[in-house]
Amino acid sequence: MDSEDERLVKVILRYREELQKKIRERKIEMESDNNDHYILYSALGFTNEEGYQIDFQQNVGRFLYKYAGSLVEELAIKCFKLVHPDAQEKVKLPNTIDQSPKTVEIDCLIGKRAIELKWKDATTDGDHIKKEHKRVRIIQKAGYTPIRIMFFEPNRDQAIRIQAKLKELYSDLGGEYYSGEKAWEYLKNDTGIDLKSILERNGK
Template identity: 55%
Template sequence: MADKYATNLKARVDERVAEMESDDNSHYLIYRVLGIATEEGRLIDVYQNKGRFLYKYAGSFLEEAAKLCFLETFPESGSVRIPNTIGQRPKTFEIDCLVEERDAIEIKWRDATTDGDHITKEHTRMQNVRNAGYKPIRIMFYYPNREQAKRIQKTLETLYAGVDGEYHYGDDAWNYIKNYTGVDLLATLETIAKERTQA
């Protein structure tokens, strides 16, 4: 799975960087006005595009890897959609991994949002999960660095506790996966990362 994601990421990045060769770069004028040399501006644009793909693929990879840990131990677990019985939008909510028709696990690699609407949506999602008869559980591997994003996560943690759910992040998230499934996902990823960076 790591090979597939790495190959796909490289292909998308290479394709986008090639496309950028023919981009209109007239906006570099404004970069120069702000003291950014043309070559530095070009590199910033390239890395900004690479970063978008990297974040997307990193998140998808880690979320899929975590789901596989649950599927390995609980073959009947998997993603499930439940109707939104409280609000109009969205029409349904996805449970990333429903284990033994009891634990509704949401998996996030990181969540750096600072949007207050995010709290409302998550609260509605949690209420729907609880109303469907499941226990809402959130796993987030990497906690945000910015204060406003941290405040959002603290609020979400309180909301999960308020519906008798669970919220695991950072080291606790890795340990939760290991204790729940018996799969040491962190050690596996560290081994793969070491092999790739030494190659």
């Protein structure tokens, strides 16, 4: 394993340890929870034990989604910065279109490339398009090329349609949009680092 891989694996292991710690802490907290709502679970055909497992796994799921997104974002930024030492992360630009929000954030800025990183985006909120349209316009107006990299594609029809609209939006504004395998390929082609393979090799 080369030094670049080692640095990335350390990030993976750190996130794994932090997530497991968070889950253990929540499990202890839940021991003193008020579970009066189980009467509704029971009325709907679930035992108290099943109700507990549902609540516990819901907590685990929320933590897992948060950590999964943060992990792949940090890893991707680290990949870019290993190859582009001048790359900047979490760059804020002033909103030059209206008053809200006051700023927009670029996950990773490499020269004129303003990269937005997503592990996945399953939103079905129509306002999401408007907000993203504004964000991309602000970035473009500042002289940057907006690039969206989303590593996993949504499964539901409405979310898929929204992503198709976002892809069209990026294209219309002179940006670039990569999702699924094309996102992994973009990262690999730019950095020479096969992050997807590293994740696969270091899974349980």
